[in-house]
Amino acid sequence: MNKKTGWTVMTAGTLALCGLLVLAGCNKKENTEQSNNSMAEQQAQPAPAATPIDPATVATVSGTVKFDGTAPKPSKIDMSQDPACKGGNEAENIVVDGGDLANVFVYVKDGLGSRTFDVPKDAVTLDQQGCKYHPHVLGVMAGQTVDIKNDDQTTHNIHPTPKDNREWNESQPPSSPAIEKNFAREEIMLPVKCNQHPWMKMYINVVKNPFYAVTDKSGKYEIKGLPPGEYTIAFVQEKLGEQDQKVSVAAKESKTVDASFKPAAD
Amino acid sequence: MYSRRGRRTNCRLPPSVRSEPNSGGPADEATHSRDPRGAILKAIATTYHRGHHRFAVVLACWTFLLIIAGALVTSNDAGLSVPDWPTSFGSLYKIPRLVGGVEFEHTHRMIAQGAGLLTIILTVWTWRVEKRRWLRVLALAALGTVIAQGILGGITVLYYLPPAVSSAHAALAQTFFCIAVAIALFTGRKWVEEQPRVEFDSRKPSLFTLTLLSIFVLYVQLILGAMFRHHGMSWWPHVVHAVIVAFVLAWTAVRAITAYPHIEAVRRPAILMLSLLITQLCLGFTAFLTRVAWGKDAAQPELPMVVSTVAHVAVGALLLATTVILAIEVWRHVPVAFEERVPQTQRNATAA
Structure with missing residues (x-):
């Protein structure tokens, strides 16, 4: 491995690190958005009607x-x-x-x-x-x-x-x-x-x-x-x-x- | 006719010829021999760089400090006290109030950032001053390892400490420590300038095989211990495997000390390895008592639990690094002898 190749590998490594950091940040945001969306869906779904209970018999x-x-x-x-x-x-x-x-x-x-x-x-x-x-x-x-x-x-x-x-x-x-x-x-x-x-x-x-x-x-x-x-x-x-x-x-x-x-x- | 395993030459050279001053490692040693066609390979003159070596030593020490800081995070159950990554409470540079678990987790992050910076500097420095290609590659491997380690640390926070990822983070930390220690060894004055005393090893299994086996069993033990610490496994595989580790390491150390007492570079790490093994077994027993036997119903991590487990991790790291050093020194000073299958007609034409 000559000097030039070494520098190329180091530069590529640093860029890869930056890319991964950005990806991790985006992933986290996406995860949060996904969970928010799923929660919103859960809330949006109409709940099934409750089974009535006669209060006089409880x-x-x-x-x-x-x-x-x-x-x-x-x-x-x-x-x-x-x-x-x-x-x-x-x-x-x-x-x-x-x-x-x-x-x-x-x-x-x-x-x-x-x-x-x-x-x-x-x-x-x-x-x-x-x-x-x-x-x-x-x-x-x-x-x-x-x-x-x-x-x-x-x-x-x-x-x-x-x-x-x-x-x-x-x-x-x-x-x-x-x-x-x-x-x-x-x-x-x-x-x-x-x-x-x-x-x-x-x-x-x-x-x-x-x-x-x-x-x-x-x-x-x-x-x-x-x-x-x-x-x-x-x-x-x-x-x-x-x-x-x-x-x-x-x-x-x-x-x-x-x-x-x-x-x-x- | 005996030769170092893996050499491409079929002619025997006396150790004094094979290991001249300024022969800095495997590449350099190979340069002093003849290839089968008789051409002399080009020699690489390696010089000792005091500043570079000292910096490598600083990195190794800093990494040891980082391992202790990481062990403190786990032992204090503070792994998720800072819930985000790569930021800490939303900031890349602000230091949060260092109380409770944050004190351990954020200090660990700051020391880790320091280790990353030191590794970048060492890699660049190595590429600038070092002529040994394999050492430059090793420095690059250190940089790759520290990057991977940082990412693993981040993943384990973002995914709430999955045992496999946390254990990989713990194992890679000690791998990086071994690389840092090895770089410090290879850049040292002794390694670069001394004329190594070489003796061939014809016993079976060879001492070099034993040192490799020791590294293997220690690494397995490290993974088992990490899995237990990170709630991925019960304690008993780690405890049972400790018996195997004790046997293999004691065998290796006793062989090294008794067979090569006059080779200082082999004797000293072997004695240190044996001492650390005994210490580690005592610490393991103490950690078992404080954490498994007495501490299972504790409301929070208690001081004896924290001290014993952190000491167990720290001495474990030293033991692994010492075993790696022993393997390297054995490879250098006590090469494996084996008889080459050389045609009878060529057997008489030895260089010596």
Whole structure:
């Protein structure tokens, strides 16, 4: 290889690099445009009419979720990486208070047949405050808008890592407007994290029906408005897994369905 | 009649004739022999360029720093803290607030840009001062590798860290490090000016074969480790293969140290390789404890986890580079001897 050939190869290499950079930039733009288009198409399609439910016959399922055993000590969080983060320093992966288990997602997994439901027009809010997500576990219907807010004086990035929905990763500086997103497909315990603050984790549960709830600090939940029928109620906890229970409700009936989780086997 | 494998000559030359001062590498050594028709090939006089060599050393050190910075990104789970590429938060030149994961990711990007710039300078410098064609090609290969590495880094960000791409990025980083170290070796005063002491190796497998095998098993281990780190594979293939790596590298090092203790250029990297192997096994065990056994339920990457895994990556890179150096030195000082099938009539007409 003589000097001239060498220079030619180097020039060609540099041009190829520039070309690839431009291509990568264009690709990203195209991808964004494509995803925007597909989202627009999704929104433009008329939703199938919801199956009517007689409000005079609806039932309620409620209960308490317990933790059976000695509650694990919460993992400590170290927020010293970012001086703007001044939140609580305990992880929320298993929150137990007096045997009551919080942050369990409870939903009607089966029994609704081919019924369809209107997607609520109201958005649900996911807030970033004290470098933590509020709430830690969120339920939302497929297609429903999630407003993601940043109340911290630092930049976060919101990065859902779904199995069945589209993955995205967007940064959100302080005082910026809320990011509006929705998830098209049903997916339980869809992890969301912030890559800037590695302790920030939460879960979004995307379901096709409005019959879901998340247990509060006292382990309680309530699902209202169920049409009479036989259902499978699923209780899902991010670390302890899923439990299913069958329940049959008559018109106007209020039923109690409790659940209990044991410590996960190592 | 013995000769270096792959030489086109059929006449035997004594090592002193084959390796005169200023013989800078394979091309130069070939120039001192006769071809079958008896014509003397043109010799290339190579001179030592101190500035060029020092710059190559700086690039190798900078690359090692870059590998540590990259390992910090992965160990701190900060790979996507800057969500865009080639820009950072929309800018090509603005330095964002270096907090949280951004501190690791953006610092890695800045060091990588420095490595790219240093490589461009070294390539141009090599083409200007270096007469050895193969070394100029190697410098060009370094430039191609650093470009490919930058693009892989970008792809892994834009596609949310696919394990295969992230692992390729990790493996190519250490490949580039080995190329940078090799350039630093080839441009060194010792390589350019010394008269190498040569001894033929007639054992089977040859030491050179063992060094190549060592590089191969280390590279496989590097890919397995990277796949585990980037969530593309379980931990056990990496741990099981560590046994094979330990066996092959220990065999190679012990052979080099015991068979050629008087050849410093072979003995020293062999001892270093053995020391790094022992260190690496200890670090691997520590990384396994902190990350797999104790750290699986951690709310975030903890300091012992980060320190042990980053040290494991860094020492792994040093071990691979040392093995490459050993292979090069063995190739130079301990060539493989083999009997050539030369017709009986020509056997007596030896140059020596």
